[in-house]
Amino acid sequence: MISIAIDGPAGAGKSTVAKILSKELGFIYFDTGALYRALGYYFVNNKIDYTNVHLLVNNLNKADITFKFVGNEQRMILCGEDITDSIRSNQISMAASRISAIPEAREYLLNAQREMATKSNVIMDGRDIGTVVLPYANVKIFLTADVRVRAWRRFRQLRQKDIGIRYIDVLKQVKERDKNDTEREISPLVPAKDAIIVNTTMLTLNRTINKLIKIVRKRIDGKK
Numbered sequence: 001m002i003s004i005a006i007d008g009p010a011g012a013g014k015s016t017v018a019k020i021l022s023k024e025l026g027f028i029y030f031d032t033g034a035l036y037r038a039l040g041y042y043f044v045n046n047k048i049d050y051t052n053v054h055l056l057v058n059n060l061n062k063a064d065i066t067f068k069f070v071g072n073e074q075r076m077i078l079c080g081e082d083i084t085d086s087i088r089s090n091q092i093s094m095a096a097s098r099i100s101a102i103p104e105a106r107e108y109l110l111n112a113q114r115e116m117a118t119k120s121n122v123i124m125d126g127r128d129i130g131t132v133v134l135p136y137a138n139v140k141i142f143l144t145a146d147v148r149v150r151a152w153r154r155f156r157q158l159r160q161k162d163i164g165i166r167y168i169d170v171l172k173q174v175k176e177r178d179k180n181d182t183e184r185e186i187s188p189l190v191p192a193k194d195a196i197i198v199n200t201t202m203l204t205l206n207r208t209i210n211k212l213i214k215i216v217r218k219r220i221d222g223k224k
């Protein structure tokens with residue numbers, strides 16, 4: 001099996017490029033952030049204070065998280081209910097970010113991620129795929145961009161659904177998530193030693209994709 005890890009901060013465009021790349025290569029795209037978001041949804045929806053580590057740890061295994069693929073689309077199932085369309089809000093983003101700093105929560109989600117890579121050729125995106133989840137991934141990309149550019153991209157996405165949203169608030173949230181994701185003690189967001197760093201601040205989506213396809217093909221041609 002071939003695995004490609006794409007890590008990087010919020011709003012770097014990981015999922016957009018991973019989806020396109022996966023189609024191009026015929027790989028499965030697996031979004032690991034959706035697992036953390038499903039956990040976040042569980043705690044928010046059940047009104048359990050996830051900032052209380054004791055409560056969080058004691059309730060973790062009640063969150064029965066599974067997923068299925070409908071065509072290429074990864075649908076998230078929580079305790080039998082399809083929650084895919086409810087996990088993209090800011091509230092869930094912030095909860096997922098906080099929860100993901102807790103070692104027990106990361107451990108709880110680790111096997112599901114590793115198992116995916118044993119079953120099919122996969123492109124997985126997240127924060128610690130190249131460093132922790134799949135340290136032997138065939139290709140590791142660290143996708144990043146200036147925080148203002150990332151916030152602007154996120155703002156444009158969110159504005160389609162929420163007309164009242166303000167750029168300044170999105171920027172603040174992206175900065176806060178960066179802080180949570182990079183400063184946590186366990187599996188912080190850092191590039192793996194053997195990751196190729198791609199900075200997309202000045203790149204269009206097309207140029208980013210072309211660049212990544214070249215990198216990936218160079219590494220995996222002959223392995224398929």
Ligand code: DC
Pocket residue numbers: 010032033034036037093096097100125126127128129177181
């Ligand atoms: O990629 P995303 O924004 O959907 O991820 C939501 C949160 O989950 C993010 O703030 C950090 C966390 N996360 C993580 O810690 N490790 C991963 N592999 C993926 C996501």
